[in-house]
Amino acid sequence: MSKILIIGAGGVANVTVHKCAQNPEVFSEILLASRTVAKCEAIAADVRRRTGRSVATARVDADRPAEVVALIRGFGPDLVANLALPYQDLAIMDACLETGVDYLDTANYEPPDEARFEYKWQWAYQERFAAKGIMALLGSGFDPGATNVFCAHAAKHHFDEIHELDIIDCNAGDHGQAFATNFNPEINIREVTARGRYWDRGEWLETDPLAWSMSYDFPAGIGPKKCYLMYHEELESLVLNLPGLKRARFWMTFGDSYLKHLEVLGNVGLTRIDPVDFGGMKIVPLQFLKTLLPDPASLGPKTRGKTCIGCLMRGVKDGKSKRYYVYNVCDHQAAYAETGSQAISYTTGVPAMIGAMLMLTGQWRGRGVFNMEQLDPDPFMDAMNRHGLPWTERTWND
Numbered sequence: 001m002s003k004i005l006i007i008g009a010g011g012v013a014n015v016t017v018h019k020c021a022q023n024p025e026v027f028s029e030i031l032l033a034s035r036t037v038a039k040c041e042a043i044a045a046d047v048r049r050r051t052g053r054s055v056a057t058a059r060v061d062a063d064r065p066a067e068v069v070a071l072i073r074g075f076g077p078d079l080v081a082n083l084a085l086p087y088q089d090l091a092i093m094d095a096c097l098e099t100g101v102d103y104l105d106t107a108n109y110e111p112p113d114e115a116r117f118e119y120k121w122q123w124a125y126q127e128r129f130a131a132k133g134i135m136a137l138l139g140s141g142f143d144p145g146a147t148n149v150f151c152a153h154a155a156k157h158h159f160d161e162i163h164e165l166d167i168i169d170c171n172a173g174d175h176g177q178a179f180a181t182n183f184n185p186e187i188n189i190r191e192v193t194a195r196g197r198y199w200d201r202g203e204w205l206e207t208d209p210l211a212w213s214m215s216y217d218f219p220a221g222i223g224p225k226k227c228y229l230m231y232h233e234e235l236e237s238l239v240l241n242l243p244g245l246k247r248a249r250f251w252m253t254f255g256d257s258y259l260k261h262l263e264v265l266g267n268v269g270l271t272r273i274d275p276v277d278f279g280g281m282k283i284v285p286l287q288f289l290k291t292l293l294p295d296p297a298s299l300g301p302k303t304r305g306k307t308c309i310g311c312l313m314r315g316v317k318d319g320k321s322k323r324y325y326v327y328n329v330c331d332h333q334a335a336y337a338e339t340g341s342q343a344i345s346y347t348t349g350v351p352a353m354i355g356a357m358l359m360l361t362g363q364w365r366g367r368g369v370f371n372m373e374q375l376d377p378d379p380f381m382d383a384m385n386r387h388g389l390p391w392t393e394r395t396w397n398d
């Protein structure tokens, strides 16, 4: 029996709150707090309708650690799950340090004025969290999150050494909109328009944004799709924590229409993140664009199709070269029917609940700051099968 404070009330938080409510034996009390309290209340009302459980709500500006500290002191949670935006990571970690409460998130910190995510800011909390005897679990979503656990599972059960890793994220869903992003538009567009980056024989190499592509034939009836090489945050920790890794890359599928819109928006300056003058005010074009785009939460009822996110690996076992693919397929409409959110939010929100559950039940315990692959993958893999994200694996010889 434990109390969880969830911060942020977007699509991901909606799923996590629903999943926590479905597991009252672990999550006995839930407080959902965000900047716009009406969004928390709408989620709480939906959870009550579906599960009969009460979720408390509160307003908080998580950019202000003092507000988060006051909220934590008032509620007394065993864990704070940060499902707001990456910009809030450090402020919420500071509040957890001050109050001695465990921390979890789904995306690593990035400074608002620079589209550059790196773990260095959060890894810098290692000693202070350890000294305080508390734990921070970083990136407990799908990618990062389940993908890191897939690698730990492969390293534990299938390989003596993993040499090549390709994380491949396919969204074969269709929301019928001319242009929309599946999670927070600002974070999504910053990520997609960044330079590509991958690990190759001991060094990081870069490409122009979305300059490299490949076709991959996805399972579950999805078929071949074009995937683009991008930099993604889990590569940074996996390269450190998987000894022997020679090459690590991340790929994501995009439709032609999405890419054409993105190109035009970029060409006219609407994806810029530096402030510009507009009618005597300073505005950030990407933040302005975000206000015009569909709220990802509104895509739930419209999105049809599946996601398929997995890890393709090559390495050695007992002296033989071997290939291995582990993946989850998630159906947008099934996710929406269960929680009111589409599969992108679902595949992130369920691992956030699982990470929280493993920490609160003591199955994942440690002092300091952890990436997902540093912990035993077995209970996480088992929980994925039981809580809505079943996985499939295939092995074959080279």
Ligand code: NDP
Binding pocket: 007, 008, 009, 010, 011, 012, 013, 033, 034, 035, 036, 039, 060, 061, 062, 063, 083, 084, 085, 086, 088, 106, 107, 139, 140, 141, 142, 143, 144, 145, 182, 183, 184, 185, 187, 296, 297, 344, 345, 347, 348
């Ligand atoms: P949304 O934009 O839908 O929701 C973000 C929520 O955070 C909103 O409710 C917003 O409030 C709230 N928020 C923003 N700033 C503050 C603040 N200062 N104080 C309190 N609350 C705040 O995002 P998503 O739900 O799509 O994504 C949530 C997180 O999950 C993001 O960090 C995203 O990067 C991450 N993510 C991770 C994935 C993974 O696989 N690891 C995949 C997809 C997303 P308001 O409504 O007032 O704006």
